[in-house]
């Protein structure tokens with residue numbers, strides 16, 4: 393483990409031991425520790441707090457047009473055991489022998505663990521294993537957060553949702569539940585450590601920031617598409633204004649790829 397990653401693991405492990413007391417003042421200390429930890433990171437691709445990934449379940453049927461994981465599975469990894477049949481959901485039992493010693497583990501970055509196509513038993517098996525490692529934080533991320541309401545999570549879980557926009561009518565890039573449904577589910581979710589990924593950001597309504605405020609996430613990552621997919625993105629000024637509003641409201645907002653929208657130089661767009 394390189395010294396940078398080791399330092400990151402140690403800082404998060406400290407933060408988790410604070411969480412174990414689970415009092416509001418301790419929770420705010422966790423938030424400030426995470427902030428310090430994240431401030432100096434380069435976060436254009438991965439979430440900067442993540443120290444390792446763990447893929448007990450891989451594959452996904454949401455078919456997002458911008459999905460880098462599917463692309464990887466169908467190209468560079470296509471001859472591997474996991475992806476020889478394509479990006480089909482599967483439980484990788486060998487991953488359940490893995491041990492963790494602190495840090496933040498991103499669970500199933502090569503799939504969506506909470507997609508409707510994943511059996512309950514697989515999810516329960518993953519949560520049970522994560523619950524054995526109390527000094528490690530497990531970061532879950534889904535486009536189907538209404539399913540979070542069906543499970544009991546260990547206290548070391550960060551429950552995240554990708555919500556690229558709040559405009560259902562422009563959301564034609566995925567078979568995942570519409571953004572409005574995800575917003576509602578995250579609002580109803582009673583969990584201290586909630587997390588939002590607004591990536592790749594899509595054009596949004598003026599009320600988007602209010603909806604995010606109601607969800608009350610511990611942290612938010614925002615970034616534009618990295619793969620030149622020509623998505624219906626917002627203009628840069630609009631995104632910067634959203635980031636400012638959220639920061640002014642006290643949220644931890646981390647920027648990933650922030651750039652001008654693909655159409656901004658030509659002004660040829662309509663969505």
Ligand code: SF4
Nearest residue numbers: 452454455456459503
């Ligand atoms: S939900 Fe994630 S893993 Fe599934 S298709 Fe979309 S981007 Fe890919």
